Amino acid sequence: MTEANETDGARGSTPMLSIRGVTTGYGKIQILHGVDLTVQRGQIAALLGGNGTGKSTLLKALSGLLPVWDGVVEFDGEPIHQLRPDQIVRRGLVQVTQGKDAYPAMTVEENLKLGAFTRSDRKGVADDLERVFTFFPRLKERRNQLSATLSGGEVQMLVIGRGLMARPKMIMLDEPSAALAPKVVLSIFATVNQIRATGVSVLMVEQNVRMALLLAEYAYIIRDGKILIKGEARDLIKDPNVKLSFLGGTVADTSREIVA
Amino acid sequence: MDFDFSSLFAFILFGLTIGVVYGIVALGISLIYSGLDIVHFAHGEIYMFGAFFGLVFSEQVGVPYPLALLSAMICAGVLGIVIERVFYRRLTRAGGGYTVAGMGMIICGFGMSVVLQNIAFLIWGADAEPFHVDLGEPYQFGDISLPKSYALTAVMALFLMAALHFFLVRTKLGLAVRAVAHNKDIAFLMGINVPLMISLIFGLACALAAAAGTLIGPMQSVQVEMGYLMLMKAFAAAVVGGFGSLPGAIVGGLLVGIFENLGAAYISPSHKDIYAFLLLILVLMIKPSGLFGVEARVKA
Numbered sequence: 001m002t003e004a005n006e007t008d009g010a011r012g013s014t015p016m017l018s019i020r021g022v023t024t025g026y027g028k029i030q031i032l033h034g035v036d037l038t039v040q041r042g043q044i045a046a047l048l049g050g051n052g053t054g055k056s057t058l059l060k061a062l063s064g065l066l067p068v069w070d071g072v073v074e075f076d077g078e079p080i081h082q083l084r085p086d087q088i089v090r091r092g093l094v095q096v097t098q099g100k101d102a103y104p105a106m107t108v109e110e111n112l113k114l115g116a117f118t119r120s121d122r123k124g125v126a127d128d129l130e131r132v133f134t135f136f137p138r139l140k141e142r143r144n145q146l147s148a149t150l151s152g153g154e155v156q157m158l159v160i161g162r163g164l165m166a167r168p169k170m171i172m173l174d175e176p177s178a179a180l181a182p183k184v185v186l187s188i189f190a191t192v193n194q195i196r197a198t199g200v201s202v203l204m205v206e207q208n209v210r211m212a213l214l215l216a217e218y219a220y221i222i223r224d225g226k227i228l229i230k231g232e233a234r235d236l237i238k239d240p241n242v243k244l245s246f247l248g249g250t251v252a253d254t255s256r257e258i259v260a
Numbered sequence: 261m262d263f264d265f266s267s268l269f270a271f272i273l274f275g276l277t278i279g280v281v282y283g284i285v286a287l288g289i290s291l292i293y294s295g296l297d298i299v300h301f302a303h304g305e306i307y308m309f310g311a312f313f314g315l316v317f318s319e320q321v322g323v324p325y326p327l328a329l330l331s332a333m334i335c336a337g338v339l340g341i342v343i344e345r346v347f348y349r350r351l352t353r354a355g356g357g358y359t360v361a362g363m364g365m366i367i368c369g370f371g372m373s374v375v376l377q378n379i380a381f382l383i384w385g386a387d388a389e390p391f392h393v394d395l396g397e398p399y400q401f402g403d404i405s406l407p408k409s410y411a412l413t414a415v416m417a418l419f420l421m422a423a424l425h426f427f428l429v430r431t432k433l434g435l436a437v438r439a440v441a442h443n444k445d446i447a448f449l450m451g452i453n454v455p456l457m458i459s460l461i462f463g464l465a466c467a468l469a470a471a472a473g474t475l476i477g478p479m480q481s482v483q484v485e486m487g488y489l490m491l492m493k494a495f496a497a498a499v500v501g502g503f504g505s506l507p508g509a510i511v512g513g514l515l516v517g518i519f520e521n522l523g524a525a526y527i528s529p530s531h532k533d534i535y536a537f538l539l540l541i542l543v544l545m546i547k548p549s550g551l552f553g554v555e556a557r558v559k560a
C-alpha cells in the first residue's frame with residue numbers, strides 16, 4: 001500500500017486538507033472512530049464506502065455541522081475543527097451535500113447568488129455566475145425558474161454550481177452522481193474534472209466506485225467509521241480487495257473517455 | 261328600508277385599518293414560526309411593551325410621534341433579541357437545534373408572557389394609559405369622518421409590510437433570512453452566520469409587534485393586559501392566512517379586521533371579539549391549511 005499522499009506532497013508544502021484521528025457522532029452514538037485523511041492541493045481525492053459507513057458524517061464534521069469530538073482538522077495549514085460552519089466556508093472549504101438541497105422556493109439565480117453570500121466582489125460574482133452557466137448551460141436557460149421545478153440532474157448541477165459560487169479553495173461533493181441517468185453522471189464527472197483544472201481541490205464521496213477511481217488521484221475506503229484501505233487510485237482500481245468489496249462494473253468502460 | 265352603503269363603507273374602512281395592524285403582528289408570528297420553528301406565545305406581550313415604549317417616548321421623552329414609533333420598534337427589537345438569546349435559545353438547542361422543540365417551547369412562551377406582563381405591571385401599573393397624539397382634524401369622506409390616527413396607522417402598516425417584502429425579496433440579507441427559514445444546515449454551508457440571522461429574524465418580528473402597539477395606542481389606550489387579545493386575533497389572522505405564510509398573515513389580518521367590524525355592526529357589538537374566531541372556524545372548515553397555506557409543509 002503506497003503512502004504517497006502523506007509523504008511526498010507533490011504540489012505544495014502543506015496539504016490542502018489534513019485530518020488526523022477525527023471522531024464524531026450523533027448524540028452519544030459514535031460513528032467515526034479516528035479517521036485520518038489527506039487531500040493534496042489541486043487533487044481529486046475519492047472517499048468510497050458502502051451505505052451507512054460514515055462518509056456523509058465525515059463531511060458534516062469537516063464542514064462544522066457536527067462537532068469534532070476528538071482529533072484535528074487542518075485546512076490550508078490552519079486548524080478549523082472548532083470553527084462555525086460559516087467561518088469554515090469563509091476559509092474556502094465548501095460542501096455540496098448529498099440531499100441535492102437546493103432552495104425550492106428560490107429561483108436558480110437566487111440559489112446561485114446565495115452560494116456567493118460570503119463575497120462582496122460584485123464583479124467577481126458576476127464572472128463566476130457566467131462561469132457556472134458555461135459549465136451548466138441548462139441552468140442559464142432556467143435561471144429565473146423556481147428550483148422546485150428542476151429535474152434531479154439539473155438540481156445536482158445547481159448545487160454544484162452554487163458551491164462553486166463561493167469561489168472555494170476546496171469543494172467536498174457528497175455523491176454527486178447518485179440517482180442520475182448515466183449520461184448526466186458522465187457530465188457531472190466531466191465537470192468535476194474541469195473544477196480540478198481550475199485549481200480547486202476536490203474531496204468526492206462516491207458509490208460509483210469505478211468512475212471515481214478513474215477520475216481521482218487518491219482514494220480512501222471507509223468502513224464502520226474507519227479508513228480501511230487507502231492508496232493511489234490507479235493502484236486501487238487493480239486491487240483485488242477493492243474489487244471484492246465494490247467493483248461491480250456497473251458503468252461501461254466508456255467512462256474512461258472523460259478522464260483521458 | 262334603504263341599505264346604508266356609506267356606513268357599510270365606513271365599517272369596512274375601519275376594519276381594514278385595524279386589520280393591517282393585526283396583519284403586522286401576525287406577520288411577526290409567522291416570521292418567527294418559519295424562521296425559528298417556534299410558535300411564540302409571548303408575542304402579545306412584546307406588542308404591549310412596544311405600545312408602552314411608544315407611549316414613554318412620545319409623552320415622557322417628548323419626541324415626535326414617528327420618532328417614538330421608530331424608537332419603540334428598536335427597543336422592542338432589542339428586548340426580543342435578548343429574550344431569544346438568553347431564554348429560548350437554550351431550549352431550542354436542547355431540542356437539537358432549531359427543530360420543533362415541542363411542548364417545552366410552548367410552555368416557555370406562556371411563561372415568558374406571564375413574566376413580561378408582571379414586569380410591565382411593576383413598571384406602569386394596571387391602569388389604562390391614554391396615548392394622546394394630536395394629528396389634527398379627521399379626514400372627511402362624505403358622511404364618514406376618519407380620524408387621522410387611523411389613516412396614519414393604515415399607511416404606516418402598509419409601509420412596514422412593503423419594506424419587509426422589499427427586504428426579503430430584494431436584498432442579499434433578506435435572501436439569507438429566507439435561506440435560514442427554510443433549512444439551517446444548508447444556510448450554514450452557504451457561509452451564512454445562522455445564529456446571528458436568527459437573532460435578526462426574532463428582533464424584526466418583535467419590532468413589527470412594537471410598531472403595531474404604538475399604532476394602536478392612540479386609537480385605544482395602553483394597558484398591561486392588552487397583549488392577550490391581540491395575540492388571539494393575530495393568531496387567528498395567521499392561521500386564516502396559512503400559518504408561516506407571510507402574504508397569508510397580511511390577508512388574514514385584513515379579513516379578521518373587516519369581519520369583526522362587520523359582525524359588530526350588523527350582528528351584535530357586544531360580541532366583537534368572537535368574530536375573529538368565527539372566521540377562523542369557517543376558513544378551517546373550508547381549507548384546513550389556511551388560505552395561503554401549503555398542505556403538510558415539510559421542513560428540513
Ligand SMILES: Nc1ncnc2c1ncn2[C@@H]1O[C@H](COP(=O)(O)OP(=O)(O)OP(=O)(O)O)[C@@H](O)[C@H]1O
Pocket residue numbers: 026029031049050051052053054055056057058098
Ligand atoms: N442525524 C443522525 N442522527 C443519528 N444517526 C445518524 C444521523 N445521520 C446519520 N446517522 C447514522 O450514522 C451512520 C453513518 O451515516 P452516514 O450518513 O455518514 O452514512 P454514509 O456513509 O454517508 O451512507 P450513504 O452512502 O448511505 O449516504 C449511519 O448508521 C446512520 O444511521
Ligand SMILES: [Mg+2]
Pocket residue numbers: 055056057098174
Ligand atoms: Mg451519505
